[in-house]
Amino acid sequence: MKTLLKNGNIVLKDKIIRGDLVFENNRIIYIGEKYSGEAVQEYDLSGKMVLSGLIDMHTHLREPGLEYKEDIASGSRSAVAGGFTAIACMPNTNPVLDNPALISYVKYRAEECGLCKVLPIGAVTKGQKGQTLAEMRLMSDSGAIAFSDDGYPVSTARMLRLALEYVQDFDGLIISHCEDASLSDGGYVHEGESASIAGLKGIPRAAEDAGTARDIIIAQSMNARLHIAHVSTKGAVEIIRYFKSQGAKITAETCPQYLFATDKEILNFNTFAKINPPLRESFDNEALIQGLKDGVIDALATDHAPHHIDEKKVEFANAAFGSIGLESAVGLNTRLLEKGFDWIDLARLLSSNPAKILKLKDTGELKTGNIADITVIDPDIEYIFDAQKTFSKAQNSLFDGWKLKGKAIMTIVEGNIIYNNGKILERA
């Protein structure tokens, strides 16, 4: 069945063309000027941006075990409504995704939902406890896309080194949450003026900078691949820049909260602004944006971290870390267009680079023959983001009430229109 997307602004690898895109079954079969053939269904996308399907490298789906916060179905609905065709989910569930059966379970549940692609990330160490390596190779064969002890740094430098060494046999990817926990020392907001005023316990920026340096130095010494999760400090950007210039095989991601929000959000004791790593300062925002521009930072993720309201409507110190982010990502990331970025950059940061880092085949770029993973964005729509109206089970959005511009209006996964104009559709 041929589907024709007409008159859209199609964002290719190096240019944007106004024209038609056709897919049949699950593949893109035509991109170009006016399509002369017949199509069973067609959509006029005048004025809309057509991008390769967005890929979120960093999501928390909370299943198994924490379904009261989110589950694979609700998280997947939120993802497709946010324009994501694939999401990589972190293993800090209960139990932790640290064995092949659990990886298979997540994949099975995701297929049952039939929405976006869900790419499970396995734990590096059993139970994410940092003591012994998890069965990464078996997990890889069961479909784990990468490995991370996210939420925590891999506890010791030695354990990280072992893990990086071990995954080389099957070219596994380790994703590192870089933090020197002894420096964080139980802190839960960025150490700075806002924390000092509010009397909240700070995490010094050195915790992330030192953790980043440690992990990269170890990776470089092994000549191993390493992906750095949720970069939030200027120092970490500069460290990554330096080691990339030295040829280290590292990649890095950041998230919109680290580009467009600062630690001033905590002055009101807004627990939705309690995230880890913490919101930093405006010069960090600028350094990260510069890092994205220079290619120091490769990808934009969300770190979608759903929590039940009861875990957020408590004393700040006792509130859970995290903000949901899947459905606000597009409307925030378009702010980069006012900072010297274009849609080709956004497609690279949100789709092609994540696809490359995760080694996904035949996706990440709109071209004939690739899988029809496509996100259509209305770039002009302006709205007040309402966290109550998301598809997530959770409402803990830092961005609730923010004015956003740009929104995914259609999400196509493997040739199936899964989301269209605010509605989630069944797979054909």
Add this chain to the structure above:
Amino acid sequence: MDKKDLIGLKGVSAELITKILDGAFKMKKVLLSNQKKISLLNGKSVFLMFYEPSTRTSSSFDQAAKVLGANLIKLSVNSSSVKKGENLIDTGKTLDSMKADILVIRHFCSGVAKLLAQNVQASVINAGDGLNEHPTQALLDMMTMKEKWDSFVGKKVALIGDIKHSRVARSNIWGLTAMGAKVTVCGPATLMPANIENFPVTVAKTKEQAVSDADAIMGLRLQLERQDNGMFPSIREYHRYYGIDQELLKIAKKDVLVMHPGPVNRGVEIESQVKDGQFSYINEQVTNGVAVRMAVMAYLTCKLDEFMKEQPKGAKVIPL
């Protein structure tokens, strides 16, 4: 009309602080009279919610409420539903449903007074939340100064000790600077908040710099367990460089006020001779604490104006 709370002094106007202090001076007359009970808050209910051990602050609120004629209920946190894991907001709403007029909360987490105030109808008084604020303490400190000074403008107040973990220091910084005083802080770098230079204070490297020409010196309580966390190496060293002793008073103004929110670790923050000496206003602070809390409760229940208009009657007032 919005309900009134006292969450902190940050952003509170000089006008309001003056109003409360004026109220407190008149309240003090009631407190010092030989018939220390009035009916201003008859029919009002005050609940004390103390999640952190406290003797002086809770008895001070207790005394203040009773002198004003309010009903007072003290929540025993250790044996209550709190112990059973009840959420703070639920506890607050329960007290609301019992028709509390004022909830006085002391809690070890910063921001809790605000969280509670956002979720209840009763007025909330912050009796100290984590490291954030302790507004009634700063108000009583300011009252003690105001008793001696005509004006705060240009006065130098030195805060010495653990600034980082002190809600008393924070509230005093906001309150005193709002009133036009100049605040100098001094303490070991490990006990200074990050970015202290962005606060409206002068940071002194030594206690001598801090108290030179000071009109008031305030020692801050040092939690001795901070030593175990490695924030300072020994009591001896701390006292040598940050302790308030008689030698130090010589470089302050000659009528300097020595203050401390209490309880004092004798020989640590302040040496005994100074604590018990002629410049010490530490006991006066305690008396003023009751008066300030009376004024705050009257203000929050919209009774302060009425009280200020009243002529003192019945009880004979002992002149100050």
